Amino acid sequence: MAAYKAKLDEFHQVLSEDEIDLKHLEKICFNGIPDVPGIRPLSWKLLLNYLPVNRSKWPQFLEKQRHTYNNFIKEMIVDPGKQHFGQNEKMDVTFEDHVSYVILNGVQY
Numbered sequence: 001m002a003a004y005k006a007k008l009d010e011f012h013q014v015l016s017e018d019e020i021d022l023k024h025l026e027k028i029c030f031n032g033i034p035d036v037p038g039i040r041p042l043s044w045k046l047l048l049n050y051l052p053v054n055r056s057k058w059p060q061f062l063e064k065q066r067h068t069y070n071n072f073i074k075e076m077i078v079d080p081g082k083q084h085f086g087q088n089e090k091m092d093v094t095f096e097d098h099v100s101y102v103i104l105n106g107v108q109y
Contacts, residue, residue: 004034011039020046020053 011034014025025046033040045051052061 008034008036008039011036011043015039015042015046018055020055022046022053 007028010028014021014028025043029043029047033043042051046053051058
């Protein structure tokens, strides 16, 4: 139990630095990361270079990542049942439209 507490203390010490020592973090993570709220996800984000090692850059970096993700969602996710025709014009495509297409074109299942 004392060894586990010492390991947790070492993680807290390394992760609370203003400039994270990535080599030291890699070394202490080698034998496993404790399943303690906040330690495991933060360690992985740093190890995978998702977060910069400089803690003061995290707010701007995370804001940029959230903005990038929101733009991705706006570009890639299409509202079901809506098809864009013009710049601001939308047409609702419903089940009846599909049934009409099947009947008119003789599509067989």
